[in-house]
Amino acid sequence: MKMPAKSPAIIRLGVSLLIFFLIPFQGFSQNLIQGAQVFELHCANCHNFKDDGIGPQLGGLKGIVDKKYLLEFINNPKALIDANVARAQDKYKKFKSYMPSFSHLDPKDLQDVIAYILEKPSPKIIGKKEKLALENPIKEGIQFSGETINLKKILKFPFTYTSQVNTRINKMTFHPISKERIISDLQGKIYVVDDKNQLSEFLDISKHFPHFTNKPGFATGLGSFAFHPLFAQNKLFYTTHTEPEIKGPSDFTYGDSLRVKLQWIITEWTMDDPSAKVLSGKSREVMRVNVIDQVHGMQEITFNPYAKPGDPDFGLLYIGLGDGGALEQRRGFIPNNPEHAWGKVLRIDPLGRNSQNGKYGIPTFNPFVGKKGLDEVFAQGFRNPNRISWLHDGRIIVSNIGQRHIESLYMLKPGKNYGWPLREGTFAIDSTMSTNTVFLLPKNDAQFGYTYPIAQFDHDEGNAIMGGFEYTGKAIPSLRGKYIFGEIVRGRVFYIPISEIKEGTQTRIRELKMQLDALPITLKELVKANKVDLRFGQDAHGEIYIITKADGMLYQIVPSK
Template identity: 90%
Template sequence: MKILYVPLASIRLAASLLIFFVIPFSGHSQNVNRGAQVFELHCANCHNFKDDGIGPQLGGLKGIVDKQYLLDFINNPKALIDANVARAQDKYKKFKSYMPSFSHLDTKDLQDVIAFILEKPSPKSLGKKEKIGLENPIKAGIQYSGETIYLKKILKFPFTYTPQVNARINKMTFHPITKERIISDLQGKIYLLDDKDRLTEFLDISQHFPNFTNKPGFATGLGSFAFHPLFAQNKLFYTTHTEPEINGPSDFTYGDSLRVKLQWIITEWTLDDPIAKVLKGRAREVMRVNVIDQVHGMQEISFNPYAKLGDPDFGLLYIGLGDGGALEQRRGFIPNNSEHAWGKVLRIDPLGRNSQNGKYGIPASNPYVGRKGLDEVFAQGFRNPNRISWLKDGRIIVSNIGQRHIESLYLLKAGKNYGWPLREGTFAIDSTLSTNTVFPLPKNDVRFGYTYPIAQFDHDEGNAIMGGFEYTGKAIPSLRGKYIFGEIVRGRVFYIPISEIKEGTQTRIRELKLQMDGLPVTLKDLVKANKVDLRFGQDAQGEIYIITKADGNLYQIVPSK
């Protein structure tokens, strides 16, 4: 639960605003111990009582804000900002995003957590001389390119089973044999979509794993999926999902004394029939990873679509694993370590068996094989590498969701360090201060050996980046040579020219405007919510799709009429 405005890009909470109501405190005795439990479950991902995390620190509020203000804010933040309440306006301006409503929480839990928060004192000053960071690190804004893309609505996905949300559509690609579009919902379902736009439920992962957990707002659930390049022959299909706490021995741990909030699991499925409309077959666990918190988990798995049989990269599975919210828990040593799995892109051979758990292979070409570092690591220094995509020329682009300031794209290369948690984009973070503040790079920066983005923007432009695809279709020639991506919360659609991508420099980002049914639109107009939750998909012909996760709609980018 977020008591003040926090970046929705970081917390990944459903942005639907529920009906505002006021609950008086009279008639209830507050249970501070229960409030601490509620805080841990709903608030601690982004708040603490020492310094600003993803959201502001909450110590010392007693005597500054009253209980009713906090209750009103939790129930409906938008109502207070629309009413020009000074404190609400101030937090909105600072964090540049709405906080979602939490009025669906139990009345007693709300009162208990507020009582717990109001008991916490202001954080102690360390007596250090204040170091002033950059409030607007990238002054130049993203400009409209003069180009427009046209949308055609394909369908609205069916409701799924979590009470707070309708659907959590997250990823789209295509079936390697039938070429049908295949689309996943974080709530556990994968669908096939045929050329008549008819939807079939291919898999409901919750029916196979009794400990499957899905919490809207925390990027948990069915995270990603991928077909093996030899799927037509070996019938192998891969998924990732979350389970609560420890339900099995983990392959990667960070210390027995630290909590485990979730586990991410990679599963290999051997299908009975590779072209069946419904998945039937055997499941085998490949990897299980502990995470210290619910956020920034295993957002992506993917194979190189351009590698050919015999190429060194053929059949190797890339795994985007975030820092697991380690920085929010003040555990920066977890991702900032080449011998740990978190904050990395991993690469494995799922057909091999020379890993420590004997369930997958370690590619001999991985950069840390034979030297200090985790053998599975391909590259490090990411906060939340949410998408991995290949260009036709063989280069790999990773989108990385930032903390308070910078959203970035990187060229992924073996053994590189992209800086997190000591860098955010092309800016430095002082590890003795808050990770929410960035500074200019030091003069001796080259000696640290960090690799910097090929494109970046700050939170004046958007709150969270969403990776996309190089356009490889034929229907819209004007999009050829462009890498299409966007911004999750506000739903802006961008591109960078592939010919301008060069490591060591930042490519200028251009914005694409949208039209549908002959009229200019924005995705926020279509969704009618404060958070669009933008995703991209691509079909077998290379055409690009837009998904608005907030309302479960799928659109195709089509030629103008």
């Protein structure tokens, strides 16, 4: 059953099947082969039959759940949870998420997948002494800073998929020449927003790639984009997008016997006119990467905005590549390998040609060049490094969406290992047990050489972190010196003072409240949905914008009147 991407980790298709933990069921016979196919296509991202994933494990349910209530839950899950159905409430408290309605699901597919699941036995319990897992790893909550930010409505994006799914606005930056705001939609479009807040289409990537795939709920589609620092001269622009299965030879693979669910592609565009508001020109493929599942893909590409010509970092493209859902597929060896690309931040020179595929360059000073590890890797140990941004002093912050417990910010440095899949934030994961449980760090932790977050919060505070920006604008002096970020699902907005960032310790996170038209408001109240899908943008003047992907709205943080 397909559902909107969590990011992170909790609100996705997977949580949908927590329905199978509901009320006693009276079994029925269906096509198990078709049910297995439906499960593999829609459910296996977040579920297995051995232990809990993003949603609960589904083994041993026969005789536990009831068809009538199950179908009611699928059609309106929030209603059953709000009605205090005991089992629904129990799982909601455990997974801390609602799932959307599945009234659109084909009734036969639903019956087939239920029949398939009900044939799976309970997982075997291995007799071993259990460690003491942490249910509430970070007891101290995020406190209100006492500061309020003011929102101004800029525009609402048009429907681009169906009348049920609005835009999937995902990233905002600005045009290097015109300084106009440039905003992308996962569904394939990139827009220009001019000074009068008028919208025009810069690129529709779906018209250029016949295999372009976009599935709401799986972070597929047009992932990211970036202008080359010399764009005005070389006219080069970069995008990432997804294609299903194997549509071309991959530059990075993890084993012929394992499935390929998607491929992520980096494309270089050479524009005919760099000042044009509509992209025209030629394109070439730079890199193609297999991923084992639809989630945790290539959601970020970016250049160092502060590097100048002659600086070693000038013109180098940073690529945030998640683990591709490898842990959900019980394939932890994929990210946990320095010679693999997944779960890493990569760094390449798109103008060079000394890579294995001859389509890009590898900086000679990348940390693993000449050592054990992939030459393209800048740093490793990430589950989903969804945003990378620079502070004015040159330091780099990367946000990493966690699994079941910890959301974190890291100071990105070459050659460092940030722990995943053996660490989540400042906590340990036992690879012999469920990856959804965390433990205190072992006493001999220093010998492993992991680097820990500069800030973190657990799922009491929010389900998925969204990286943001240092405020460098002039309109709101009180925000200067703050790195603004937030939480995707609940739509909370946070900051950390840059002056307090110190590697090796966790900076205290503060929350910013919001108001619109001089009235207190939350993003959940504005969106009127259970999942806000928060994103941040920044314009050429350093001012910060808030995007609520759930309803396609763009807001600017503005001074109080």
